[in-house]
Amino acid sequence: MSATLTLTALKDGRPPPFASYSDYSHLQDASSGQVLTSRSLMRETDSGTVTSIDSTSQTLIYQGSEGTSKPLDYDYIIISSGLRRPWPVVPRCKRFTSYLSDASAFTKKIVGTKKLGVVVVGGANRPGIKGAVGVEFAGKIRTHYPGTAVTLVHSRDQLLSNEPLPIEFKTRTLKLLQEQGIKVLLNHRADVEELPDGTSYVKLHDGNRLHTAMVIMATASSNPFSQFLPPSSIINGTINIDAHLRISSKDGPIPRMFAAGDVVNLPGVKLRGTAVVMESVAAADIYSSLVA
Known part of the structure; x- marks a missing residue:
């Protein structure tokens, strides 16, 4: 365009x-x-x-x-x-009507998460995965759905760990997400267990786990x-x-x-x-x- x-x-x-x-x-x-x-x-x-x-x-x-x-x-x-990139990071449908249907179902699922909320796994735990996608997803969900609890799980000790950005920028990004009410868990790698009722356990490597209504994986390489x-x-x-x-x-x-x-x-x-x-x-x- x-x-x-x-x-x-x-x-x-x-x-x-x-x-x-x-x-x-x-x-x-x-x-x-x-x-x-x-x-x-x-x-x-x-x-x-x-x-x-x-x-x-x-x-x-x-x-x-x-x-x-x-x-x-x-x-x-x-x-x-x-x-x-794979869905839901980018659309997966080639036709407009199919995209609208896909996006509508996705947003309805976010709205329906209620107290259990959404967990975004945006770690950078292998080469080529930089973590910016997870940051953006978490911020946008919290902005458009302020009533939804959002947790961002990241595998490094700082956000945007592999991006060529100043430390001050990365620190400010963390602060802005926290000011939005997003819970940020750093230095945590996550495994996801889907449950029969449609919810999931996000198992952290320190032994803790998060019970959530929706998991968004933002870890796939582009x-x-x-x-x-x-x-x-x-x-x-x-x-x-x-x-x-x-x-x-x-x-x-x-x-x-x-x-x-x-x-x-x-x-x-x-x-x-x-x-x-x-x-x-x-x-x-x-x-x-x-x-x-």
Whole structure:
């Protein structure tokens, strides 16, 4: 959406919606021109999953919701397929109506927890699990459902233990959660035992256990969605890019291919704001190439 809004603004001679976050001065003298056409957009009912991309023929193959494969030609392409995590960290449904049903059932379960409350297990007890997801889940549940008791169980001695953040930030995060009324248990690893009545015991390694109506596991690692790209452009599952956000292989940048957001090989906390700005910059680079 960020890339689309940027391209549309530049096409109409307007400043990009995120102009204050980057330098777009090289586009000041660019004449406006028609960039987007109706045939370059797909209806939601025709959408699918990309299975492969051929950078030589500038064609991608995507599999529709009914399982049929279709080609789609492109002049430029921006890959922003992000990271994949299991439900409930991210939606698991591909259709809107199914998603609404899933989300509705999930929220009703939160509302129905009553006194037993919700336990979020957001530990970082193995490489690749950083714990930010658990912090966010606990905070959001307490914010939207203030009557629900929320406990966050974390396996390290501080929150956001593996995130590249200052100690002051991590300490402040703990204080804010506690001020919300969230019970935070640090240095605790947890095992979950589901009970016949639908509730659960969260067994802590010190021998104690928590009886809860709902457990949210926020410990699964994220997986970049990049398997449809050439292997030479992938580093540990993420996409290799240069300073201009162009996808690069061992032989150099791949023509007309850009990538942005969580799927790229950049360090740091994966946040939507960063992805939004990267998308805008990639779109501006494409527009600059078009008018050139």
